Amino acid sequence: MKTYTKNGIDIELVQGDIASQDDIEAVVNAANAQLRTGGGVAGAIHRGAGPGLTEETRQYAPIEPGEAVVTGGHNLPNAYVIHCLGPRWEIDTPEEELLRRCYRRALELAEENEITSVAFPALSTGAFGYPVEEATEAAVDEVLAGLEGLESVERIRFVVFSDRDREVYREVLDGRLG
Numbered sequence: 001m002k003t004y005t006k007n008g009i010d011i012e013l014v015q016g017d018i019a020s021q022d023d024i025e026a027v028v029n030a031a032n033a034q035l036r037t038g039g040g041v042a043g044a045i046h047r048g049a050g051p052g053l054t055e056e057t058r059q060y061a062p063i064e065p066g067e068a069v070v071t072g073g074h075n076l077p078n079a080y081v082i083h084c085l086g087p088r089w090e091i092d093t094p095e096e097e098l099l100r101r102c103y104r105r106a107l108e109l110a111e112e113n114e115i116t117s118v119a120f121p122a123l124s125t126g127a128f129g130y131p132v133e134e135a136t137e138a139a140v141d142e143v144l145a146g147l148e149g150l151e152s153v154e155r156i157r158f159v160v161f162s163d164r165d166r167e168v169y170r171e172v173l174d175g176r177l178g
């Protein structure tokens with residue numbers, strides 16, 4: 001794990017499984033519009049949470065790109081899941097604005113629920129096809145832009161799956177915060 005600090009907030013970079021972040025209060029799901037299970041992050045989160053999660057999300061579906069909703073964590077080691085629908089590359093436009101809105105809305109929901117720690121996967125960069133370099137810059141810049149307004153959130157973690165994604169995040173975070 002690599003840790004950076006800005007505005008008194010810890011920003012962490014971890015390589016691993018979003019469904020195994022047991023020291024984090026809220027994990028973010030790379031959701032689909034129906035808020036059901038799927039591949040990648042959504043599959044891992046729904047498997048870890050169990051069927052109670054789908055029962056809870058049903059009332060909120062469908063959501064639009066850029067939107068987010070919060071639920072309990074059920075059988076996950078986290079109290080909350082914040083479900084974000086990222087944009088599909090070259091389909092949901094403008095992609096950068098919609099992707100940034102996901103990160104912003106997730107942090108707003110964390111604040112409304114007095115959550116202290118949030119872990120984000122690399123939204124939209126898997127099945128949704130958003131190029132990882134551009135997505136990482138948008139993610140990091142939007143999170144950093146929102147730090148000053150945070151009162152309850154003390155720790156934000158980026159969770160990446162692949163070696164390559166770790167390198168991309170590392171480079172962007174070092175460039176902004178190193």
Ligand code: AR6
Pocket residue numbers: 016017018019030031032033036037038039040041042043044086121122123124125126127128129130159160161162165
């Ligand atoms: N933990 C952390 N990161 C992961 C994990 C995991 N367990 N699994 C994959 N990744 P994706 P999207 C990485 O496809 O692009 C779903 O099927 C992955 O390598 O999960 O927003 C939903 O149902 C990639 O870097 O999310 C939606 O339909 C990143 O997480 C759609 O895919 C995001 O990949 C959402 O697509």
